[in-house]
Amino acid sequence: xxxxxxxxHRQHFPRPGWVEHDxxxxxxxxxxxxxxxxxxxxxxxxxxxxxxxxxRETTVVWDRDTGRxxxxxxxxxxTRTDELVTALAARPDAxxxxxxxxxxxxxxxxGPRLRWILDHVPRARERAEAxxxxxxxMETWLIWNLTGGPDGGVHVTDVTNASRxxxxxxxxxxxxxxxxxxxxxxxxxxxxxxxSVGVLGTATALSPALPITGALGDQQAALFGQTCFAPGExxxxxxxxxxxxxNTGTELVRTRSGSISTVAYQLAGEPVHYALEGSVAVAGAxxxxxxxxxGLISSAAEVETLARTVGDNGGCYVVxxxxxxLAPHWRGEARGLVAGLTSYVTKGxxxxxxxxxxxxxxxxxxxxxxxxxxxxxPALRVDGGMTTNNLLMQFVADALDTPVVRPMVxxxxxxxxxxxxxxxxxxxxxxxxxxxxxxRAAQWxxxxxxxxxxxxxxPTWERAVRLSIAWGAP
Amino acid sequence: xxxxRAVPGSVQSIxxxxxxxxVVAGSGGTLGVTDIxxxxxxxxxxxxxxxxxxLQVGFVAQDPATGRYSLGSALLRLGSALDANELxxxxxxxADALAARSGHAVRLATLSGDEVxxxxxxxxxxxxxxxxxxxxxxxxxxALGKVLRAHSHPxxxxxxxxxxxATGTELAEVRARGWAADRAEHQPGVGGIAxxxxxxxxxxxxxxxxxxxxxxxxxxxxxxxxxxxSMVTDAAHAVSRxxxxxxx
Numbered sequence: 001x002x003x004x005x006x007x008x009h010r011q012h013f014p015r016p017g018w019v020e021h022d023x024x025x026x027x028x029x030x031x032x033x034x035x036x037x038x039x040x041x042x043x044x045x046x047x048x049x050x051x052x053x054x055x056r057e058t059t060v061v062w063d064r065d066t067g068r069x070x071x072x073x074x075x076x077x078x079t080r081t082d083e084l085v086t087a088l089a090a091r092p093d094a095x096x097x098x099x100x101x102x103x104x105x106x107x108x109x110x111g112p113r114l115r116w117i118l119d120h121v122p123r124a125r126e127r128a129e130a131x132x133x134x135x136x137x138m139e140t141w142l143i144w145n146l147t148g149g150p151d152g153g154v155h156v157t158d159v160t161n162a163s164r165x166x167x168x169x170x171x172x173x174x175x176x177x178x179x180x181x182x183x184x185x186x187x188x189x190x191x192x193x194x195x196s197v198g199v200l201g202t203a204t205a206l207s208p209a210l211p212i213t214g215a216l217g218d219q220q221a222a223l224f225g226q227t228c229f230a231p232g233e234x235x236x237x238x239x240x241x242x243x244x245x246x247n248t249g250t251e252l253v254r255t256r257s258g259s260i261s262t263v264a265y266q267l268a269g270e271p272v273h274y275a276l277e278g279s280v281a282v283a284g285a286x287x288x289x290x291x292x293x294x295g296l297i298s299s300a301a302e303v304e305t306l307a308r309t310v311g312d313n314g315g316c317y318v319v320x321x322x323x324x325x326l327a328p329h330w331r332g333e334a335r336g337l338v339a340g341l342t343s344y345v346t347k348g349x350x351x352x353x354x355x356x357x358x359x360x361x362x363x364x365x366x367x368x369x370x371x372x373x374x375x376x377x378p379a380l381r382v383d384g385g386m387t388t389n390n391l392l393m394q395f396v397a398d399a400l401d402t403p404v405v406r407p408m409v410x411x412x413x414x415x416x417x418x419x420x421x422x423x424x425x426x427x428x429x430x431x432x433x434x435x436x437x438x439x440r441a442a443q444w445x446x447x448x449x450x451x452x453x454x455x456x457x458x459p460t461w462e463r464a465v466r467l468s469i470a471w472g473a474p
Numbered sequence: 475x476x477x478x479r480a481v482p483g484s485v486q487s488i489x490x491x492x493x494x495x496x497v498v499a500g501s502g503g504t505l506g507v508t509d510i511x512x513x514x515x516x517x518x519x520x521x522x523x524x525x526x527x528x529l530q531v532g533f534v535a536q537d538p539a540t541g542r543y544s545l546g547s548a549l550l551r552l553g554s555a556l557d558a559n560e561l562x563x564x565x566x567x568x569a570d571a572l573a574a575r576s577g578h579a580v581r582l583a584t585l586s587g588d589e590v591x592x593x594x595x596x597x598x599x600x601x602x603x604x605x606x607x608x609x610x611x612x613x614x615x616x617a618l619g620k621v622l623r624a625h626s627h628p629x630x631x632x633x634x635x636x637x638x639x640a641t642g643t644e645l646a647e648v649r650a651r652g653w654a655a656d657r658a659e660h661q662p663g664v665g666g667i668a669x670x671x672x673x674x675x676x677x678x679x680x681x682x683x684x685x686x687x688x689x690x691x692x693x694x695x696x697x698x699x700x701x702x703x704s705m706v707t708d709a710a711h712a713v714s715r716x717x718x719x720x721x722x
Binding site (some may be wrong): 299300301303305385388390441442444 | 557558559560562563564566567570571573574594595596597599600601604606608
């Protein structure tokens with residue numbers, strides 16, 4: 001790593017459940033940090049290509065002539081489309097969505113958000129149908145601006161981001177006319193779908209000849225950065241939520257058990273690689289809640305210290321269904337609970353149960369994926385802030401009965417974008433060359449005795465999950 | 475109450491700083507420099523320079539948007555030892571970078587009583603089989619142990635009472651030059667280099683070091699290879715900065 005520049009942008013919460021970003025602010029920050037990084041690199045000529053990784057499912061609609069968004073971006077955590085999604089899911093033809101897109105209808109994806117904008121922003125639909133408005137996820141917005149904006153900007157999306165809209169046929173990787181009709185979205189506003197690795201345009205806004213040659217959704221970028229290129233290889237990123245992706249190769253795996261079929265990446269001129277994904281909404285966010293909501297700890301890392309004051313969970317289970325449960329349950333109505341309270345339970349048990357919840361949820365998605373893909377998991381590659389928590393990482397290894405390994409470079413999302421961009425311009429000859437860059441920084445090996453004990457305990461966790469679903473839907 | 479004049483025998487600037495901290499603590503983060511100066515009866519420039527020093531040592535924090543002051547994290551952590559898991563979380567990126575650059579295994583250690591305990595461990599980046607050593611004790615004479623013992627407070631380490639003169643000299647040297655070496659003193663052919671990590675108050679809270687083949691770390695005379703040594707001291711410095719050490 002030669003240079004790092006980062007800049008936070010504002011989160012807007014105009015109403016409960018609404019989460020928005022200002023696309024102009026993100027574009028301004030991107031220009032500024034990119035210019036700083038280019039200045040940090042001793043010889044700017046050594047910067048061969050630009051890669052982009054972005055938060056997926058965040059939805060932007062803007063005017064192609066002015067370059068102004070018609071409203072702030074609707075962020076992936078935004079839940080304003082819940083009612084719309086319930087209505088859409090009740091339609092007799094709703095099965096089409098899962099069949100074509102690979103994903104069941106949920107407010108998590110960008111298609112319903114786009115529909116919401118078309119329905120609620122004045123004149124948006126008529127202007128979109130006239131070809132005046134453009135739609136994109138965040139990488140589309142940035143690429144359009146980087147390549148000139150209103151002055152000849154390229155309107156493209158990478159296939160991994162497109163796969164998160166519910167509008168794309170996951171097999172052909174093209175916009176699907178039936179899905180567009182289902183969501184009532186005009187084709188004129190959609191970007192062209194491109195491979196993740198290949199020339200997307202020239203970032204003239206930064207430098208006259210800097211090519212943009214890689215774009216991936218953040219979780220796919222992490223999979224790429226962790227060099228999970230073979231079927232069966234998987235990574236889990238432990239951040240606010242946890243996102244487990246397993247490469248399933250070039251054949252699409254149909255899910256029945258609650259994981260998502262998604263596009264992993266595509267190299268220009270090559271077939272698409274697919275992945276199964278298990279998205280868990282709350283992982284580190286539960287530790288933040290222990291810190292900010294309960295005041296049990298003063299920093300996130302101290303949760304391990306607190307959890308180690310006791311030897312086990314004392315019979316206590318925490319299901320952090322703060323805003324429902326994502327994979328593999330997909331129960332938006334579920335609500336969080338603490339089960340098994342007795343006067344024996346201390347804050348140490350609570351801390352341990354909170355960490356175990358993240359481990360159990362990893363097991364939930366791994367089991368669902370194994371049922372869908374039939375692929376075994378040789379080892380789980382992990383990244384993200386929670387990987388410094390040794391108690392959690394050992395618990396994950398024991399709960400999965402699988403080795404858990406952490407790579408030397410923790411910034412796997414940025415690394416994946418850089419790998420994609422570099423691969424396209426020949427900086428690396430092929431993905432095998434990238435593999436040789438991956439080095440193990442730590443490994444947690446399952447203990448057979450603990451694995452057996454946790455296997456016996458797992459049904460208790462499943463019972464707690466059922467209770468949290470029942471609590472939300474009496 | 476005005477603090478413009480010092481009580482005889484007291485140090486004026488400390489007295490003023492204490493008054494400022496009391497005002498900041500009572501305000502809940504709502505006061506800027508003008509209000510604070512007024513509250514303690516100081517000229518604005520005097521209050522400003524005191525606040526700047528308090529900011530540097532982490533005893534106050536300043537909201538970048540409003541310029542208002544609140545109590546700093548270093549002050550809040552006073553009286554409680556730095557949490558080992560917190561230390562690992564804050565050091566992790568730098569420890570990874572040190573392992574990747576040097577090609578050697580990295581360990582971060584603290585003193586627990588007399589024991590040198592591994593708080594964080596990054597494998598040697600060659601993908602060979604290695605075991606995670608977090609929580610295990612290392613020999614006190616390893617490079618990490620020398621750094622920690624060189625900076626341990628006499629009242630907290632009973633070992634200090636039994637130090638030989640030679641050991642005392644070596645530890646004094648470690649203190650003076652800012653790093654320690656283990657020239658295959660514990661394991662044949664394997665050496666180590668370590669440097670101190672300082673916390674928000676400037677005290678040494680941990681040692682960060684690498685271990686590897688004696689010949690890779692030292693020349694034939696036992697002098698650390700300059701590039702390797704600077705990698706270790708730079709990384710320890712970076713972690714100290716991350717922890718808010720004033721000098722780093």
